[in-house]
Amino acid sequence: MKKWIAILFLILCPLVAIGIFFTNKMMYIRKLTDDELMKRESDEGHYRHDEFQQLKKEKVCIPSAFGYDLHGYFVPYVHATRTIVLCHGVTVSLINSVKYMKLFQKLGWNVMLYDHRRHGMSGGKTTSYGYYEKEDLAQVMKWLRERLGDNAIIGIHGESMGAVTTLLYAAKPEANANFYIADCPFASFEDQLLYRLKTDFRLSGQWILPLSDQVLKWRDGYSIRQVSPLDVIDQVKEPVLFIHSLHDDYIPCEQSQQLYDRKKGHKQLFIAPHGAHAMSFSENKEAYEQEVQAFLQQFESNKDKRGE
Incomplete structure (x- = not known):
């Protein structure tokens, strides 16, 4: 024996x-250190530390349901009534979201940017690629709804793991964002x-x-198979803009194509001709901005037709 x-x-x-x-x-x-990330984003022309430090913003601390705090900033835009939430990818922090903040500020939106669990200033011991992060996003949305009201227009933009988090949140029955932008998500973690x-x-x-x-x-x-936007994307009723670089060799763009094909209702797909993973904006800035604007305009048009 x-x-x-x-x-x-x-x-x-x-x-x-x-x-x-x-x-x-x-x-x-x-994870990238703050210095590594700031240097990368500065070299690409997306971030200036002194400019961000001087930016008018409100520091936010939101309790997670898992016993740690989520840290970020609410950045108001003068007379703006609409808000975009920015969800960064794995290994980085909200510094990576600053380039998207600038895009939406140009369009006249308030911006909410925050650090995912185990990243940046937020707590949490592990990275779960959207499984626990989607519940944290729900807490962020709850905070925003309490502040802005149920009738406020709020969208969510996610990149890479942030895009997966966005889509998993969007499929939750209690999800209450008005639209979603998913930049280079995977279709299934497996x-x-x-x-x-x-x-x-x-x-x-x-x-x-x-x-x-x-x-x-x-x-x-949790199980690997529980992190699968493809399994739940048909439950997402709100509009979704999928974005992916054609030559992404980290998460192949076919994954966004799969998600787009299965999504019901209002959806758009932009395959950026240049750039590697999570570089669609950096390498296709003008086209990226045009696609986002066109998506938002279509969202507005459909909303007006419904009389909202």
């Missing part, structure tokens, strides 16, 4: 170690991980992914 226990132990230990290794890669993915395992590690993922899934459930309380 002891022999079989020893054999089982020798088999299980390496498997658990492999599962912990890969879930560590997910849960504790390396497919994305299979793609990254093949690309980064030259592994098929046939046994690593199920193993990692079991370890992830044990360590962080």
Whole structure:
């Protein structure tokens, strides 16, 4: 009996170690430092630290349902009655959202930008690629609705993981944003991980992914398959603009095409001809702005037809 226990132990230990290794890669993915991010965004012409420091803004602290605080800024625009929420991607912080803030300010919108859990100034120990982040976004929306009222027009713009968070939130029955913009989301976490395992590690993922899934459930309380915008996109009733770079080799643009094809109702798709992952705006600035404006104009037109 002891022999079989020893054999089982020798088999299980390496498997658990492999599962912990890969879930560590997910849960504790390396983040850019503030200096690294500010330099990158400054070099691309999107961010000036002194300008952001002087910006008229209200510091916001919103309690998460998971026991930590979400930190960000509400940036009012003179006489603006409409607000956009900006959700950044994995490894970065709200600094990455400043370029989109400027886009919407040009259009006359208030802006809410905040740090996701485990990023920037916000609390939280792990990154969950939208699973827990969507519940945090719900708290941000609750804060905004209490401040602005149920009749205020509020949209959400997300990039990469922020786009996944946006779509997962949009499918919640209690979601109450008026429209969504999803820039370079994955369609399902499972497919994305299979793609990254093949690309980064030259592994098929046939046994690593199920193993990692079991370890992830044990360590962080959710399953990989529970992070799938594709499974819930048909529940999103509000308008969605999907954006993706044609040559994105981190999350292939086919993922946005899948989401667009399955989405019902008002939807638009912009495949940017230039740029890598999350670079659609940087490499196609004029076209990006035009697509966003056209989407918002169509949203306004449909709203007026409904008499809202």
